[in-house]
Amino acid sequence: MGSVTESRLSATNPPAPPFDSTRDTRYFFPSEGHAEALSRLLFLAEDRNMGIGLMTGEIGSGKTMLRTVLHARLPAKTHTRVSIENSLLDFDDLLLEILSQIHGQRLRATDYPDRYTRLAAFKRALTEQIAGLGGHLVILLDEAQQLDLGTLEALKGLTNIASERQNFLTLILIGQPELRTLLRQLPQVDQRVSLRFHLTALTEQETREYVRHRLDVAGYTGDLPLDDEALERLFKASRGIPREINRICKIALEHVLDEGLGRFTESAIVTVVEDLRRHGGLFDLGADPL
Structure with a gap:
């Protein structure tokens, strides 16, 4: 029986940046x-x-x-x-x-x-x-x-x-x-x-699949490293807008790696969104993004 791939984000998993704002059609x-x-x-x-x-x-x-x-x-x-x-x-x-x-x-x-x-x-x-x-x-x-x-x-x-x-x-x-x-x-x-x-914007399920897709293209191996609670926070803060999903996830990935979390957790998403809102780095999504 084969070994189960560990679902952890690391400096080499994925090997390429998954959330950069590029026009790479992949x-x-x-x-x-x-x-x-x-x-x-x-x-x-x-x-x-x-x-x-x-x-x-x-x-x-x-x-x-x-x-x-x-x-x-x-x-x-x-x-x-x-x-x-x-x-x-x-x-x-x-x-x-x-x-x-x-x-x-x-x-x-x-x-x-x-x-x-x-x-x-x-x-x-x-x-x-x-x-x-x-x-x-x-x-x-x-x-x-x-x-x-x-x-x-x-x-x-x-x-x-x-x-x-x-x-x-x-x-x-x-x-x-x-x-x-x-x-x-x-x-x-x-x-x-x-x-x-x-x-139109992505649905919550499409937001999950979008994150999965970008990680896959970047070379990530393992199960989706995104907790359900983190997805809910990400979707609410981004409203399913791809550019905002990228913005949040790019910074959240750095936070996850710095803290050794291995996954996008609810607290990681909340920390990033609150910081972006505090410094005006997130598109105006209303009074309560979380």
Whole structure:
């Protein structure tokens, strides 16, 4: 009969940091909501004729990780993918960034000095370099709640570049819930949104599975080193928001190792959450996070 693996956290178990805020897609956790969001967005992009999609979610809910996974899952042979993280750019600068990503090199603003030349270059690349070869352009625009109304309307105009039978591009707007309010100010854009999805927080059971998943990816061996009481405290303090779970667990892991506890205990989670709240390091989760 084989020996039972000891379920203890140590300096070498796991060997890699499990709760760092990175975009390593191995750490993507397909909760019910995240899996559905990914499935819908893949359908939107692969359909090619739905125009504009919208995904919203609270701060830290996993939108950027989803964008990264979506970008990776779309086949490069059929989909030219453009991912934009900084939505504070105006439309002209966005056009230059889109062109740069399409061409795979940083283009100089002086070569495309105005909107007319950039639009002409974009239309040429879209119709000849992408759609003309059977491809489709997908633009993933993160933090889209930062866009001004004029830029949003101009972006919608890009989706008008199409043939009689086929759209040439899909625009996916990703942002915080206020993005929905922003879109309602532009009915001509809002009515073009074919697919909408709001990313919700994890449930308590999903929070347990999320912690397990990240530990597994980091190389942890053994049973889940998370007491039921600790899980309850973690879920209540984080509200199931992945970024907050990571923040709490990253510091709690250091506390567990320093104290030689070997597990995430209730007291370890409480200690970390109280410290984060005291120093303003935890997202505002209400008056009583514990």
